């Protein structure tokens with residue numbers, strides 16, 4: 309029997325029609341899908357073409373740039389700009405927001421074109437993360453520094469696994485799988501499971517002793533209740549948490565033996581890593597907070613590349629860790 313699964317584009321068309329929306333968001337999403345498929349192609353052929361190594365430069369965050377960071381960034385920039393719908397884009401790989409269609413554009417896009425760099429030399433899973441906010445059509449424009457709460461959509465492709473997960477504001481979080489003809493198909497609604505049996509804890513355990521003593525205490529007392537998994541790419545680690553439940557964390561580094569290496573604001577970037585996954589997590593019934601237990605979605609960025617600590621996942625577990633963080637050890 310032939311089987312025809314619903315494609316992401318059909319799913320979105322129906323959604324937009326049902327809510328009497330314009331077609332602009334469809335055009336934007338079409339460009340994002342094109343970018344993801346092209347990145348996937350370059351990644352799959354990366355080892356053969358010698359594209360998995362260093363590019364030889366350092367980015368705005370002071371990190372070594374990989375050839376794949378550059379390729380993926382160029383691909384996303386090209387498609388976003390061609391859509392004609394983007395006012396400005398904030399990319400992890402560009403110092404300043406990229407001007408696109410300043411007058412006629414409708415959306416701001418925040419993206420990390422290649423998430424999980426340590427996996428790149430091995431061709432292991434990486435991510436392409438994006439968040440979308442809309443031009444303020446009624447009042448004065450506040451430009452691109454939007455809190456996650458004002459995103460209208462956020463999503464991630466886990467490359468090269470062929471999975472795509474997207475959350476639409478007040479319409480849930482949905483997962484799609486790539487088919488034989490490169491369509492993302494078969495929407496499955498993602499809701500974090502309530503049953504703790506499958507829950508997982510995910511963090512870089514090599515950093516454990518650099519965390520606040522309150523967090524170290526919580527980990528020592530509680531982490532063995534759950535399975536431990538860590539891939540080292542937020543997109544992949546969060547992909548598991550969305551299915552199995554539990555918590556992903558990239559905490560503040562405050563007790564490093566070399567104080568110069570402390571990162572009180574954590575490592576992950578607010579606009580295109582933390583707020584993107586937080587938005588998705590909320591739409592799946594979960595929660596995301598920072599080191600001060602503030603909802604990530606409420607944090608208004610002051611700069612495009614601002615960092616934040618991140619605690620992300622099943623609401624009861626994130627609340628439990630947040631309560632522990634506020635206790636003096």
Ligand code: AHG
Nearest residue numbers: 420422423424425512540541542543
């Ligand atoms: P990027 O490759 O875009 O710089 O992001 C890497 C991030 C994120 O994907 C991951 O969760 C985290 O860095 C891993 O950091 P550690 O290697 O310190 O665990």
Ligand code: MN
Nearest residue numbers: 420422423424
């Ligand atoms: Mn990243």
Ligand code: MN
Nearest residue numbers: 400420422423
């Ligand atoms: Mn990146």
